[in-house]
Amino acid sequence: MLNLLAVGSVALDSVKTPFGQVTEVLGGSATYFSTAASYFTRVGLVAVVGEDFPKEHIAFLKSRPIDLEGLEVGRGQTFRWCGEYGYHLNEARTLETHLNVFQKFNPQLPNTYKEAPVVFLANIDPELQLGVLEQTRSPDLVALDTMNFWIDGKRDALLKVLGRVHIVIINEGEARQLVQEVNLVKVAREILKLGPKVLIIKRGEYGALLFTQEAIFSAPAYPLEAVFDPTGAGDSFAGGFMGHLARTKDFSMNNLRQAVIFGSVMASYCVEAFSLERFRNLHPDEVQERYRAFKQLTHFDEM
Amino acid sequence: MLNLLAVGSVALDSVKTPFGQVTEVLGGSATYFSTAASYFTRVGLVAVVGEDFPKEHIAFLKSRPIDLEGLEVGRGQTFRWCGEYGYHLNEARTLETHLNVFQKFNPQLPNTYKEAPVVFLANIDPELQLGVLEQTRSPDLVALDTMNFWIDGKRDALLKVLGRVHIVIINEGEARQLVQEVNLVKVAREILKLGPKVLIIKRGEYGALLFTQEAIFSAPAYPLEAVFDPTGAGDSFAGGFMGHLARTKDFSMNNLRQAVIFGSVMASYCVEAFSLERFRNLHPDEVQERYRAFKQLTHFDEM
Numbered sequence: 365m366l367n368l369l370a371v372g373s374v375a376l377d378s379v380k381t382p383f384g385q386v387t388e389v390l391g392g393s394a395t396y397f398s399t400a401a402s403y404f405t406r407v408g409l410v411a412v413v414g415e416d417f418p419k420e421h422i423a424f425l426k427s428r429p430i431d432l433e434g435l436e437v438g439r440g441q442t443f444r445w446c447g448e449y450g451y452h453l454n455e456a457r458t459l460e461t462h463l464n465v466f467q468k469f470n471p472q473l474p475n476t477y478k479e480a481p482v483v484f485l486a487n488i489d490p491e492l493q494l495g496v497l498e499q500t501r502s503p504d505l506v507a508l509d510t511m512n513f514w515i516d517g518k519r520d521a522l523l524k525v526l527g528r529v530h531i532v533i534i535n536e537g538e539a540r541q542l543v544q545e546v547n548l549v550k551v552a553r554e555i556l557k558l559g560p561k562v563l564i565i566k567r568g569e570y571g572a573l574l575f576t577q578e579a580i581f582s583a584p585a586y587p588l589e590a591v592f593d594p595t596g597a598g599d600s601f602a603g604g605f606m607g608h609l610a611r612t613k614d615f616s617m618n619n620l621r622q623a624v625i626f627g628s629v630m631a632s633y634c635v636e637a638f639s640l641e642r643f644r645n646l647h648p649d650e651v652q653e654r655y656r657a658f659k660q661l662t663h664f665d666e667m
Numbered sequence: 668m669l670n671l672l673a674v675g676s677v678a679l680d681s682v683k684t685p686f687g688q689v690t691e692v693l694g695g696s697a698t699y700f701s702t703a704a705s706y707f708t709r710v711g712l713v714a715v716v717g718e719d720f721p722k723e724h725i726a727f728l729k730s731r732p733i734d735l736e737g738l739e740v741g742r743g744q745t746f747r748w749c750g751e752y753g754y755h756l757n758e759a760r761t762l763e764t765h766l767n768v769f770q771k772f773n774p775q776l777p778n779t780y781k782e783a784p785v786v787f788l789a790n791i792d793p794e795l796q797l798g799v800l801e802q803t804r805s806p807d808l809v810a811l812d813t814m815n816f817w818i819d820g821k822r823d824a825l826l827k828v829l830g831r832v833h834i835v836i837i838n839e840g841e842a843r844q845l846v847q848e849v850n851l852v853k854v855a856r857e858i859l860k861l862g863p864k865v866l867i868i869k870r871g872e873y874g875a876l877l878f879t880q881e882a883i884f885s886a887p888a889y890p891l892e893a894v895f896d897p898t899g900a901g902d903s904f905a906g907g908f909m910g911h912l913a914r915t916k917d918f919s920m921n922n923l924r925q926a927v928i929f930g931s932v933m934a935s936y937c938v939e940a941f942s943l944e945r946f947r948n949l950h951p952d953e954v955q956e957r958y959r960a961f962k963q964l965t966h967f968d969e970m
Contacts, residue, residue, distance in 0.1 A: 451849045546754045549892040570873040573890065582964050584885035587876065589852040621967040655970055661885050662965050664924040667958055 366431060366479075367405040368610035369503075370397045371471050371496050372486025372599070373443055374411040374421075374435070378460075379638060380448040383592045389639035390421045391445060393486035393509070396596035399643045400603025400630035401484075402428040403651055405611040408477045410434035410496070414442035414465045424644070433474040438465035453594050453635075454568055473499040482610040484602060485529070487511050490521040497528055505615060507531035507606055509598070515542050527559035530615075533602050536567045548573065552580075562620065564605070564627075566598050574624050579617055583624045584661060586632035586654065593638045597631040604630030604651075629654045669734060669782075670708040671913035672806075673700045674774050674799050675789025675902070676746055677714040677724075677738070681763075682941060683751040686895045692942035693724045694748060696789035696812070699899035702946050703906025703933035704787075705731040706954055708914040711780045713737035713799070717745035717768045727947070736777040741768035756897050756938075757871055776802040785913040787905060788832070790814050793824040800831055808918060810834035810909055812901070818845050830862035833918075836905050839870045851876065855883075865923065867908070867930075869901050877927050882920055886927045887964060889935035889957065896941045900934040907933030907954075932957045 377391030398407040408431040415437060425432060443466035447456040471492055479501050485493040485508040493508055500506075506529040514522050515538060526532065532555060540546055543554035548565060552575035555563050563575040569591075571584040605627030612619055629651055636642045675697030681690045701710040711734040718740060728735060746769035750759040774795055782804050788796040788811040796811055803809075809832040817825050818841060829835065835858060843849055846857035851868060855878035858866050866878040872894075874887040908930030915922055932954055939945045 547892060547894065549890050567873070570870070571885075571887070580890050580964055581967070582874075582887035582890070583967075584874070584887070587852050587883050587885070589850060591850065618968055622970075625967050652970060659967075659969060661883055662967075664884070664886075664928050664962075664965075665921055666962060667925075667955060 365406070366408045366477055368401055368482045368484065368606060369408045369410065369434075369473070369477050369480035369500070370394050370401065370484045370486060371410040371493070372397060372488055373466055374409075374413050374417070375443040375445050375466075376417075377595060377639065378444070378446040379593055379595050381453065381593050382449070382451050384638065386638045388444070390424070391595060391639060392443065393599045395425070395640065396599035396634065397484060397486055397603040397606075398425070398430045399428060399640055400600040400634070401607030401610070402430050403630070403646075403648055404604070404607030404626070405429070406431060407607070408434050408474070408480060410471045410473060410477065412436040412438045412465050412469045414438060414440050417442045424640070434471075434477055436472070438468065440465045447595070449594060453591055456595065471496050481505065481613070482606060483507070484606050485509070485525070486599060486602070487514075490514050490518050490525045493525045494521065494528070497525065504613070505530050505609060507533055507602070509533045509602060510538065511535075512538055512541055523558060529560055531562040531564065532560045533564045533566065533598075533605070535598065536565050539563070539565050564624065566601060568594065568597070572601065572624055572628060574620060576617065576620075581621045581624060583628050583658070585628060586658065586661065588632060588636065591635045594635050596640070597634050600634035601627040601631040604628070625655055625658050626651070628658060668709070669711045669780055671704055671785045671787065671909060672711045672713065672737075672776070672780050672783035672803070673697050673704065673787045673789060674713040674796070675700060675787075675791055676769060677712075677716050677720070678746040678748050678769075679720075680898060680942065681747070681749040682896055682898050684756065684896050685752070685754050686893075687941065689941045691747070693727065694898060694942060695746065696902045698728070698943065699902035699937065700787060700789055700906040700909075701728070701733045702731060702943055703903040703937070704910030704913070705733050706933070706949075706951055707907070707910030707929070708732070709734065710910070711737050711777075711783060713774045713776060713780065715739040715741045715768050715772045717741055717743050720745045727943070737774075737780055739775070741771065743768045750898070752897060756894055759898065774799050784808065784916070785909060786810070787909050788812070788828070789902060789905070790817075793817050793821050793828045796828045797824065797831070800828065807916070808833050808912060810836055810905070812836050812905060813841065814838070815841050815844055826861060832863055834865040834867065835863045836867045836869065836901075836908070838901065839868050842866070842868050867927065869904060871897065871900070875904065875927055875931060877923060879920065879923075884924045884927060886931050886961070888931060889961065889964065891935060891939065894938045897938050899943070900937050903937035904930040904934040907931070928958055928961050929954070931961060
């Protein structure tokens with residue numbers, strides 16, 4: 365039984381940070397998302413890789429509660445991304461993008477995926493996001509991520525899919541860009557007018573904000589002594605967030621708050637190493653442990 | 668009986684933000700600090716103004732529980748600062764600084780101030796900060812603020828005074844500059860090695876972090892729909908923080924956490940209007956109310 369369906373990219377990343385560099389390692393939004401979510405529930409992964417995609421990566425994904433029936437092997441090479449980060453690790457500078465098989469990606473849901481109650485549309489062409497939604501059978505909860513490229517280039521399709529999702533998970537700068545407003549409270553009000561009931565603004569090292577019509581919840585990022593590579597942090601956040609919601613099937617404000625913390629926990633582990641390395645040996649107890657650390661980090665007494 | 672002593676600047680500010688501009692309005696670090704702190708306890712203000720300092724500003728300060736015996740009237744003009752902010756309101760661009768009487772400021776504590784148990788040294792020349800400390804009689808708690816200008820220009824004096832204070836309250840960028848390190852956990856460890864037991868890093872719209880050897884506490888900034896002028900936010904934060912500590916005389920970690928929230932409350936009110944305008948009609952009940960709003964903003968359930 366599939367609780368959660370994720371559509372996005374699986375990639376081979378080459379990344380340089382002030383703390384080292386790696387070449388053609390496992391990456392991609394759907395990869396980070398489903399690996400993080402797999403600590404909470406079983407995930408079905410819909411993506412495409414090329415014929416060159418290393419078998420060891422398939423084996424790693426299979427070692428997690430991730431269903432790969434939706435992972436297509438296309439003719440050609442796997443999507444490749446190459447980027448670097450400066451000392452502040454805030455934002456990646458993309459050096460190269462080779463879409464390869466991803467260019468013709470047209471996600472097809474296996475029959476067993478179509479009734480997944482919770483759906484995550486990672487950052488891909490909003491027309492593909494719409495195409496995926498049309499294959500589903502009225503999921504209880506749909507969330508999407510997007511980016512500047514689509515906000516600029518496919519605004520109409522993006523607005524259409526925004527009208528059909530419950531949750532938007534988006535970077536701070538992109539949230540501002542989407543509604544052309546600087547003040548985040550106003551940004552949130554405008555985005556919530558587009559359809560979604562919940563907006564999550566990701567702020568990197570500054571944490572995340574969750575907005576509904578009625579409330580705001582603020583979560584910090586976990587202060588880490590060693591951040592090696594921020595690649596995938598946002599998708600790992602989304603994975604922890606959606607994974608917790610899919611597991612608990614409770615979409616109340618209190619549970620959304622907890623989900624934001626679980627998202628922040630997964631993001632904080634993600635950045636401790638390059639690629640998905642930290643998840644290879646991350647024990648579920650450590651997820652609980654860092655959740656408690658977040659409580660310590662933010663708790664203060666009532667008056 | 669004076670619970671709290673503050674030394675810093677009283678100024679006439681001219682400020683331009685995307686939301687308006689004001690000319691020669693009440694400003695200065697000690698002004699913001701003592702006004703915010705005066706919601707919690709009685710403050711003694713040590714500063715200098717010129718002969719041109721408007722009587723209405725004196726009347727405003729006197730209308731609060733602020734003792735002005737330490738406010739010297741020097742020969743010449745009051746310190747003037749002129750700055751502007753862009754749409755992101757993150758950082759002021761200083762257009763003009765006229766030190767005027769502040770140039771020869773040599774703070775003298777009235778006898779009744781010398782036994783104040785809690786002392787705040789706002790951002791002034793570290794040699795003057797040292798001079799003030801030498802006039803006090805072993806206060807229970809001393810905190811200081813500083814800035815890039817002194818970190819670069821008076822490093823030795825600054826290190827000397829850092830060795831004699833309990834708490835440092837400093838901007839994120841300046842904290843990094845002080846110990847030439849980017850990662851904030853490492854920054855904190857290095858700064859705590861210089862003497863202070865507590866470090867507070869102010870992050871503007873991203874809130875504040877409190878570090879001790881044993882723990883970290885993270886507080887968000889309050890998400891406001893209308894931020895008019897960030898001038899004085901940091902000093903208002905320090906005022907709420909130190910005011911709460913001076914009132915309660917409890918320097919435990921739990922109370923430090925509460926103090927950070929009270930600081931954040933006062934900063935959030937400060938930025939809602941130009942100059943100190945918001946404090947002219949801020950009711951003490953509103954301080955309590957926003958404290959509760961911070962609890963709502965950050966609360967999540969244990970697992």
